[in-house]
Amino acid sequence: MSTTDVAAATITFTEDQLDPYVTHAPTRHWLTGPGLPSVGALLTFAALREDGLRTLAESADGGPDLAQELRDRLVIGELLAPAGMEAESILLDGGTGAITTSYLLELMDDRPLAPSLEALVRFAAVTEELADLRGQFASFAGRHGTEAAADASRRLLALFEEGTDGQVPPYWKAAALIRPLALATGPGTERGLTLDVPGRLLDQEFGHARVARFEDVDFPATLTHEPTRRFLRETGLPEDTILFQLDTDVPLQTLTEYAADDRSGTASPFELPARADHLIRLGHLVEDNSLVVDGATGEVLNWSEPEARLFPLNTDVSTLAFTLWLHHRERAIDKYLSHELTTQAYDQLAATMLHVLAAVDQTATTTDADWHYWTRAFQDEAGGAL
Template sequence: MSTTMTTYAGDTAIILTEAELGPYVTHASTRRWLTGPGLPSDSGVLSFAELCREGLRTVADSTGDPDGRLAAELRDQLVIGGLLGPGGLETESVLLDGATGEVSTTHFLHDRPDLMGRRPLAPSLRTLVRFAEATDELAGLRGQFASYVGRYGPQAVAEASRHLLAVFEEGTDGEPAPLWKMAALIRPLALVAGRAGASGLALDLPPRLLDQEFGQGRVARFEDVDFPATLTHEPTRRFLREVGLPEEGYLFSLDIDVPLRTLAEYCADENLTTELPSRADHLIRIGPLVEDNSLLVDGETGAVLNWSEPEARLFPLNTDVSTLAFTLWLLHREQAIDEESGHELTTGTYDQLAMTMLQVLSTVDPTGTRAGRNGRHYWTEVFQDEASGVLESVGGVR
């Protein structure tokens, strides 16, 4: 079964025919939507590529479920697409109830269909499309969020958050699904820092942002005497002097008891016999990460790297110290928001929160979520491990 791609007013939509809907969709307004406006073919939030490839099919058809272990409430749900994470990869399957028009999500567990469940997403396709469009407009600062172009800082974040939440609450009796609540609280955080380049780095952080978030006296600033001679990248030196970094971050802490050392000096002082990378005397160790990893700054370029001591390998971490500071601020802000909400963000939906956080980070700093040639990346692995329940500690270095 194939669907139709229809172009109108410059947009392309996925349209189904009455025959394709067949007995699958009996809900009248949902049938009208699928044969009329249809579903967006280009969205940063949703993908309906599977619907184009496979047509309408049930969860039972998708799993096979030879042993009948699939829950009855899932069997006749229709698989129509997926939620998109960073890099355009699908994270969860989007389901449509053909009888009620309600939309939900599930993780396919082909080996254990008895463990599969549903999570609410939207009361209708119309609402789902509207929510996805609003989220895309915020990411692109267009449409109803066009007025935020050039506006950055905590006030812009707060206003955009209220704006997006109001969109999500409309039509859901004030109770949007958890994914949209966390989107309204987390996605606007990308607006906290400017991109004008005044600092010479990727981001221009608002004055005292880190002090306000981590607390007075918990942000370390350095003096020129603390810098190795090979730290010659002036925007990095200025940032570390004037803005600083939090002494304790998410699975990270600063080396504050001694002047900053090059990787070569650090390994010599700690009697480490690991093989060093080239230019080890130009790589400045800022502090430890978890599991024998170190955070480094390239003294010439300002790039922020992850040094794996067991593997004796370098991996990209952040574009520079400004995006590193943003990442640490983002993680701390999420924890504070979660506590303020009574842990509503992380109760049974941490995988969706991890996806949302990675999307924000990829918007502000693509290096922060771009895997290296071997497919690994520190922040991505941290989020994914949290979502899988591998890490139990939050904050500090284990």
């Protein structure tokens, strides 16, 4: 069983406790010296305090699908996963010191995570520094925009390349390319919305002609939330993305008007929610889901027609615009990388995307993952959203 330095929340081992599991000298030095943090923002090694060192074969009861080369790997922790996603186990090769990941219930393969414990701890630490804008990323405090995001991405990627011969594992490559995108927008100040999304951000990403901006005559009378009206007039929303199509053929309709107009001459097959006259339909999500905004509060909701239910989607139109921008940017990045991230580590990429979304919009963390549209869409590898 490991010992813990309570003051530093660090897990360490004695030399005797490492026998016979760990023979790699630098790894033994790390585990008896600096040790491992019990839990962080990305990783947790808490299982070491509870169970001590154990092999994958012991953890999986020697399952029939367990590859021979994995049997002696040590299960030392987990990658923290967003709600609704299975946690991936962190494995240590006691003979070489290499760190990989695998799912305990699948056990068919593993993926590289870091060349050593020292690198793993360092990679996690600098990623947390980016998230908190401290340490090596303190100079980014107060900086926002695509240039700041690109600068932070280059710096983080360079830090990951140290000690990996430039071969950055997919998990950290996704972190370096996607996590800094949270810097692309700043916090809302005078406009009454969560984020300050400049119109040029959407224009540069989607093309000016593909971003729709509305006039007052396009708004139903029940759209009274002025910050939302101003955003739709001045910043706008992309007309067509993989996961969302904006209504542009007719002036924006309330959900009541949409139900009647879309099914002219027939009764609507679904029961409309309360205050349907105050819910303005902005467009179409896949699988008979509508994206609506509460005209009084500006909250953005997902209306599921098959279930006749409303689910939280985004805090407001500014975080909606960021979500659409983030998704489009990720697809462009992965295309540039010849789809390296989606083919090698789709689940890790999805988790990274959800971490970024949660950093700017709490809706992603406060809504049941089974009912949050973006959470389900990003996780759907078969659907190929990313």
